[in-house]
Amino acid sequence: MEHETKLCPSFEAAFELLGKRWTGLIIRTLMDGPKRFKDISTIIENMSDRMLSERFKELEAEGIVTRRVYDEIPVKIEYELTEKGYALEPMMNECEKWAENWIP
Template structure:
């Protein structure tokens, strides 16, 4: 009989990162922001099969996790751009 060697637990931050990055659409959202900041509609146009509701949820999750920044541009009309953090 072979004995399984217990694996040490992963760092909570690493575990959370794996779970977040592994979610559906997150990789494509990050890919769409690699070259330059984009508005919601530009990200949606880059990933047309992604519903606006899910895109909104994923953007909030990525912002809360510190992966993207949400920048409000106070010109008329008000615009919101998303960009990757360092």
């Protein structure tokens, strides 16, 4: 069990992060490609802008989302998954399958 005992903290960290309200849905929305703040807040209707800012900060701190500023007038800002973020897709797919089958 040595291997799994060591793996445990990072495993839990991953689930803890993804268990936060809206986080999974924000990541899922970004799987289609980069989006502007307004795009996401339109798609996820019930989430406040303040919450979205907070989640973006957390996801940036975790290296899952990156913020890209385009040098245009007016300035254009997009949020995009990093490689680490896109790498979550297989796990999220499996989790959704499980939840669909097993959570009423």
